[in-house]
Amino acid sequence: MKKTLVALAATLAVSAAFAQSSAPAAASAPAASAPAATHREARVEERITELHSALKITPQQEDQWSKFADVMRENTHTMGDLYRQRVAQRDTMTALDDMKQYEQITQANAEGTKRLVDAFEPLYASLSPDQKKLADANFRGSGREHGRGAGHHHAHAAAPAAASVTKP
Numbered sequence: 001m002k003k004t005l006v007a008l009a010a011t012l013a014v015s016a017a018f019a020q021s022s023a024p025a026a027a028s029a030p031a032a033s034a035p036a037a038t039h040r041e042a043r044v045e046e047r048i049t050e051l052h053s054a055l056k057i058t059p060q061q062e063d064q065w066s067k068f069a070d071v072m073r074e075n076t077h078t079m080g081d082l083y084r085q086r087v088a089q090r091d092t093m094t095a096l097d098d099m100k101q102y103e104q105i106t107q108a109n110a111e112g113t114k115r116l117v118d119a120f121e122p123l124y125a126s127l128s129p130d131q132k133k134l135a136d137a138n139f140r141g142s143g144r145e146h147g148r149g150a151g152h153h154h155a156h157a158a159a160p161a162a163a164s165v166t167k168p
Helices: 002-027 030-054 059-089 095-126 129-155
Strands: none
Touching: 030 059, 059 095, 095 129
């Protein structure tokens, strides 16, 4: 149960990072998506660095950590591509196209979350009891803090600023 809560918190945290950085891109012209993507990627790299430090990852845990961090990066890239597509097509989409694209984004988010959980589980298992406490506190705080932001953007899910990804 605790692992599930940590993974959920991780998901909410990544979702919020993407949500916060994707909204400006969606609100502006499609050309603005490149800087937003760069910002999104930088924010994910920042979060990866923060978590690495906060969790006190040891050299023995680096392999599991790298797999987890790579999934975060892949999820960010995948969602960025989908949102750039959405922004580029927003003026020509029908209501049905919009719903189908949102379905695609939601599906990619669910698949990304599963990959993130799958990568986090062995990492979490490798953590010492003290590291697990740090992870639990860190993710719990991030989920609460970023969850509100993610929820706000989810309310606008049908708009080009639809938001969700996976972020610890």
